[in-house]
Amino acid sequence: MMAPEHWITAHKIPVGTAMAAVIDVVRHYGLGVFDAISDVVGACADGLTIMLLDIPPLLLVAVAIVGAWFLRRSWKLVALIALGLLFIINQGYWNETMATLSLILFSTLCCMVVGVPLGVVSAHRPRLAQVLHPILDLMQTLPTFVYLIPTLILFGLGTVPGMISTIIFAVPAPIRMTQMGIARVPRSLIEAGEAFGATERQILWKIELPAALPLIQAGLTQCIMLSLSMVVIAALVGAGGLGVPVVRALNTVQVDVGFESGFVIVLLAIMLDRLCRSKEPAQ
Amino acid sequence: MSETANVALDFRNIDILFDRSGRRGAIEAALARLDAGETREEISRALKVTVGVAGANLGVARGEISVLMGLSGSGKSTLLRAANRLNQPIRGEVRIGNGSAWLDIARCDGDTLRELRKTRIAMVFQQFGLLPWRSVRDNVGFGLELRGMAPSVRREIVEEKLALVGLSSWADAQVHELSGGMQQRVGLARAFATDADILLMDEPFSALDPLIRRKLQDELMDLQKRLKKTILFVSHDIDEALKIGSRITIMREGRIVQTGTPGDITLRPINDYVADFIRHMNPLPTILAAAFMRRFRDLPVRPDGLLDAGTIAIDQHAPTAHVADRGVVMRACGEWEPGAVCIVPTHMSLGEVIVMRQRSGFPVLVEEDGQLVGVCDDADIYQALSGERRRG
Ligand SMILES: Nc1ncnc2c1ncn2[C@@H]1O[C@H](COP(=O)(O)OP(=O)(O)OP(=O)(O)O)[C@@H](O)[C@H]1O
Numbered sequence: 097m098m099a100p101e102h103w104i105t106a107h108k109i110p111v112g113t114a115m116a117a118v119i120d121v122v123r124h125y126g127l128g129v130f131d132a133i134s135d136v137v138g139a140c141a142d143g144l145t146i147m148l149l150d151i152p153p154l155l156l157v158a159v160a161i162v163g164a165w166f167l168r169r170s171w172k173l174v175a176l177i178a179l180g181l182l183f184i185i186n187q188g189y190w191n192e193t194m195a196t197l198s199l200i201l202f203s204t205l206c207c208m209v210v211g212v213p214l215g216v217v218s219a220h221r222p223r224l225a226q227v228l229h230p231i232l233d234l235m236q237t238l239p240t241f242v243y244l245i246p247t248l249i250l251f252g253l254g255t256v257p258g259m260i261s262t263i264i265f266a267v268p269a270p271i272r273m274t275q276m277g278i279a280r281v282p283r284s285l286i287e288a289g290e291a292f293g294a295t296e297r298q299i300l301w302k303i304e305l306p307a308a309l310p311l312i313q314a315g316l317t318q319c320i321m322l323s324l325s326m327v328v329i330a331a332l333v334g335a336g337g338l339g340v341p342v343v344r345a346l347n348t349v350q351v352d353v354g355f356e357s358g359f360v361i362v363l364l365a366i367m368l369d370r371l372c373r374s375k376e377p378a379q
Numbered sequence: 380m381s382e383t384a385n386v387a388l389d390f391r392n393i394d395i396l397f398d399r400s401g402r403r404g405a406i407e408a409a410l411a412r413l414d415a416g417e418t419r420e421e422i423s424r425a426l427k428v429t430v431g432v433a434g435a436n437l438g439v440a441r442g443e444i445s446v447l448m449g450l451s452g453s454g455k456s457t458l459l460r461a462a463n464r465l466n467q468p469i470r471g472e473v474r475i476g477n478g479s480a481w482l483d484i485a486r487c488d489g490d491t492l493r494e495l496r497k498t499r500i501a502m503v504f505q506q507f508g509l510l511p512w513r514s515v516r517d518n519v520g521f522g523l524e525l526r527g528m529a530p531s532v533r534r535e536i537v538e539e540k541l542a543l544v545g546l547s548s549w550a551d552a553q554v555h556e557l558s559g560g561m562q563q564r565v566g567l568a569r570a571f572a573t574d575a576d577i578l579l580m581d582e583p584f585s586a587l588d589p590l591i592r593r594k595l596q597d598e599l600m601d602l603q604k605r606l607k608k609t610i611l612f613v614s615h616d617i618d619e620a621l622k623i624g625s626r627i628t629i630m631r632e633g634r635i636v637q638t639g640t641p642g643d644i645t646l647r648p649i650n651d652y653v654a655d656f657i658r659h660m661n662p663l664p665t666i667l668a669a670a671f672m673r674r675f676r677d678l679p680v681r682p683d684g685l686l687d688a689g690t691i692a693i694d695q696h697a698p699t700a701h702v703a704d705r706g707v708v709m710r711a712c713g714e715w716e717p718g719a720v721c722i723v724p725t726h727m728s729l730g731e732v733i734v735m736r737q738r739s740g741f742p743v744l745v746e747e748d749g750q751l752v753g754v755c756d757d758a759d760i761y762q763a764l765s766g767e768r769r770r771g
């Protein structure tokens with residue numbers, strides 16, 4: 097007689113192998129597609145990095161200061177940006193910072209392009225929202241390393257798998273926030289639009305999106321922060337940026353390098369957060 | 380009917396039901412029960428279907444302010460919102476005059492409906508329904524913007540409508556900087572901006588405090604004298620209804636109980652429900668002398684041929700008034716002087732009659748077309764105040 101638990105282990109349900117088989121099939125038939133994605137996305141992100149690095153750092157600092165002033169009109173923020181960027185130059189992490197910045201900007205752009213429309217659609221279709229909800233949960237709770245492996249297989253080593261993992265991790269934020277924002281638009285405002293003869297499209301553009309804007313913006317900020325929190329993991333699969341010195345420090349047990357790059361990451365996070373966070377709402 | 384020529388908006392046999400059950404066929408089943416005479420409660424309990432409005436017939440004449448009244452949940456808003464199909468009638472027609480033909484709003488296609496909403500029917504909301512991220516100017520121009528009107532053309536119209544409601548200097552303010560009364564003026568200007576001839580107003584002044592509310596009522600009536608819109612107005616305030624309404628409709632549990640002029644409603648309530656409703660109004664500004672005076676033909680005649688009106692006697696043919704057989708002077712209320720009997724027109728309100736009764740110390744005489752027709756003495760005033768006569 098077999099022990100019952102022995103029977104259970106003997107009939108292992110092939111969850112892992114099934115997923116592996118799926119990835120295999122995808123890879124087999126979609127190799128061309130994935131290579132193309134990999135090339136295009138990689139070229140864009142790397143191109144952006146090269147462009148940023150082409151600009152003299154001090155000029156870029158000046159541009160950032162002027163931009164921050166026009167965006168927020170706050171001396172405090174301008175001072176923070178100026179000192180922060182100068183500190184980064186001082187520490188010798190400018191190149192890594194620019195690589196990280198372009199990775200973040202690019203994946204955030206992708207997240208918003210996918211996330212906002214998806215959020216809008218799911219706000220209008222409760223059924224879709226119900227289906228989407230557990231998938232988004234899964235995307236945010238599944239340990240990153242787990243989907244790092246298949247992205248590696250599909251896209252090869254480099255910037256792209258790092259970015260894909262970043263997007264998978266960060267895209268639920270704009271989807272959720274957009275959906276919440278749109279779903280929370282007061283019924284009375286929509287009816288005001290209807291009563292004056294607005295088409296569905298006009299209601300979306302003139303009422304729902306403006307009303308949801310604060311939450312969409314919060315989604316953007318979250319998305320940037322989540323992307324930033326992925327830099328170290330992105331570095332593990334070969335993406336450049338501030339994650340690289342952290343990984344190196346880990347491998348060679350260099351406390352100083354670890355802290356330096358850690359500080360720079362935190363500093364970048366604070367600057368981006370202050371820059372993106374919406375103004376204190378009037379009243 | 381000759382009356383239909385003058386009707387701008389015509390509700391015919393409107394039933395509006397809300398399905399809370401989500402079951403297919405629930406609405407049909409509810410209609411069958413409704414036709415079989417079951418009440419709203421029975422239908423609601425049995426089928427989880429709310430009867431919002433049942434069997435409503437109402438014509439709104441061009442240029443009048445027609446007020447829908449009733450307790451909370453009586454279906455006022457639901458009926459009003461059928462006029463621009465924010466609520467879809469399950470049965471019945473909502474007809475709107477369209478040139479020479481009639482158009483059924485309840486069944487027309489989407490494009491026609493949008494066209495009507497853009498050009499013919501505008502709406503003012505209880506909670507204002509303004510877009511908080513827009514300036515006052517852009518809120519007023521909202522309807523025109525939806526039509527695709529160019530900003531430069533829009534601007535002129537917006538300025539004009541802002542001037543109409545007295546908010547010209549606030550054009551560039553943000554909505555939240557304005558008080559409630561001013562916000563609702565923006566709502567009014569937005570509705571006027573599209574030049575719609577029909578205005579739907581769902582308790583537009585209920586969210587405002589009483590002083591501002593009265594002020595806006597006066598402003599609305601002033602504007603109405605000039606603009607002559609057809610207005611369907613929901614209110615739960617009988618005084619407001621009597622003040623601004625040229626026609627009042629009382630609703631109860633989704634059905635129309637009575638429709639009539641303020642005079643009809645106050646003097647000839649169709650049943651106890653309406654009478655009860657009326658009893659809570661402030662009678663002073665709303666009841667007119669014509670409604671509560673005693674007509675000469677109802678006065679007893681004295682042996683000497685004079686009409687006996689208590690402290691004074693009246694010679695209807697001279698015409699003169701006598702107190703203890705001595706003649707007294709009679710004066711129209713504008714020219715009244717101490718010692719004279721006061722004569723008021725039939726449209727004088729109860730409140731004003733009381734003032735004249737008090738000042739002159741005599742019963743007040745009422746004239747119509749230059750003829751003395753009646754008298755208001757204390758007994759008549761008390762009766763009017765207590766509402767006894769009005770109920771009979
Ligand atoms: N969209 C809706 N869905 C379900 N039920 C509704 C809907 N709109 C109205 N009702 C119901 O229809 C009935 C009539 O509502 P309505 O809003 O017309 O009342 P009202 O006379 O305007 O009352 P109030 O003075 O409170 O505004 C109520 O029982 C209400 O619950």
Ligand SMILES: [Mg+2]
Binds near residue numbers: 455456581613
């Ligand atoms: Mg209502």
